[in-house]
Amino acid sequence: MSELKCTKKQMMAVVMARQIKDGDVVIVGTGLPLVAASLAKNSTAPNIALLFESGIFDGGPVEVPTSVSDLRICYRASALTPQYRYFGFQANAWKKNDINLGFLGGAQIDPYGNLNSTSIGDYWHPKTRFTGSGGANGIATNCSTVIMMNHQKRRFCDSVDYVTSPGWIDGPDGRAKKGLRNDRGPIAVVTEMCVIRFDENTKRAYLAEYFPGTTPEEVQAETGFEMDLSRAVESENPTDEIMDILLNKVDPQRLMV
Numbered sequence: 001m002s003e004l005k006c007t008k009k010q011m012m013a014v015v016m017a018r019q020i021k022d023g024d025v026v027i028v029g030t031g032l033p034l035v036a037a038s039l040a041k042n043s044t045a046p047n048i049a050l051l052f053e054s055g056i057f058d059g060g061p062v063e064v065p066t067s068v069s070d071l072r073i074c075y076r077a078s079a080l081t082p083q084y085r086y087f088g089f090q091a092n093a094w095k096k097n098d099i100n101l102g103f104l105g106g107a108q109i110d111p112y113g114n115l116n117s118t119s120i121g122d123y124w125h126p127k128t129r130f131t132g133s134g135g136a137n138g139i140a141t142n143c144s145t146v147i148m149m150n151h152q153k154r155r156f157c158d159s160v161d162y163v164t165s166p167g168w169i170d171g172p173d174g175r176a177k178k179g180l181r182n183d184r185g186p187i188a189v190v191t192e193m194c195v196i197r198f199d200e201n202t203k204r205a206y207l208a209e210y211f212p213g214t215t216p217e218e219v220q221a222e223t224g225f226e227m228d229l230s231r232a233v234e235s236e237n238p239t240d241e242i243m244d245i246l247l248n249k250v251d252p253q254r255l256m257v
Contacts, residue, residue, distance in 0.1 A: 002212040005237045008192040014238040019146045024100040025049045033103035038064045038250045064251045102139035108160040111205045113167025113186035116160035140165035151191035157224040168203035207232040
């Protein structure tokens with residue numbers, strides 16, 4: 001078993017950046033997705049277009065912005081628009097398949113990538129109430145997604161208490177039965193331990209990669225549902241070049257990593 005050559009959060013940022021292909025149009029939110037998108041933009045995917053809900057299109061931040069309203073996002077942006085233009089662009093681009101990827105998170109996730117960011121327990125009498133969907137449902141409904149989660153057994157459960165953002169619903173035809181696009185859905189879940197993907201035929205989660213310093217068995221022990229471990233491989237440590245870009249160009253002040 002290899003050793004992890006960076007922090008877990010840095011590894012997450014690197015792995016999330018690996019999910020972005022050059023030329024993608026990507027909806028980016030606050031936090032680690034900003035780091036990952038900035039890293040990709042400054043390394044392996046220089047031709048991606050980043051969309052921010054603040055109405056900034058195709059920004060090229062050098063350092064990682066602290067939020068979607070940080071003026072560093074405006075650097076080399078194609079357009080600075082009122083926020084309502086972002087929603088209009090989303091609606092039009094989804095119809096034309098112009099948006100390739102969005103990043104999401106949640107409090108709970110099930111084996112088919114359905115996310116809960118609304119409440120724990122009964123909806124009308126919850127143990128905990130969260131902020132809800134925001135723009136997450138629209139992204140999950142219409143885009144392929146990469147999901148960022150803290151890997152805890154209570155978060156990875158057989159059934160979420162509330163479906164805020166749809167994944168593959170209950171299998172290969174789940175989205176179609178609900179009137180959703182079947183060619184869009186979650187493609188990966190990135191945690192501080194691993195990368196989880198979804199089987200092409202069953203759409204059920206399986207362990208694709210485990211981070212150096214972790215074993216597949218340790219990942220399963222922190223997961224509240226059974227996963228196929230047979231396809232799991234150890235993730236590659238980031239190169240020195242990627243770490244230099246991440247730490248000295250993207251986030252030199254260590255604001256997020």
